[in-house]
Amino acid sequence: MSTNGTSPDEIEADIERQREELAATVTQLQSKLDLKARAQQRAAELRDRATTESGSPRPELIAGAVVTVAVIGLLVWRRTR
Numbered sequence: 325m326s327t328n329g330t331s332p333d334e335i336e337a338d339i340e341r342q343r344e345e346l347a348a349t350v351t352q353l354q355s356k357l358d359l360k361a362r363a364q365q366r367a368a369e370l371r372d373r374a375t376t377e378s379g380s381p382r383p384e385l386i387a388g389a390v391v392t393v394a395v396i397g398l399l400v401w402r403r404t405r
Contacts, residue, residue, distance in 0.1 A: 330338075355361070374385055 374382060376382055
């Protein structure tokens with residue numbers, strides 16, 4: 325037994341646990357620093373939210389875009405008059 329009251333097996337188990345925690349931390353840091361992968365993931369999330377199951381644009385988004393273009397067109401038309 326060592327002088328601090330822990331056995332070699334306990335010390336080895338503690339070292340292994342710390343290695344696993346360090347590996348998990350490094351993996352998390354790598355994923356946070358991978359900007360390309362994060363951007364691709366965000367784009368996929370937005371694409372999924374904007375399309376239906378068949379891949380076509382959601383009707384409410386199309387209607388919103390049409391209304392927005394109409395309002396902007398009306399404002400431009402009124403300013404030029």
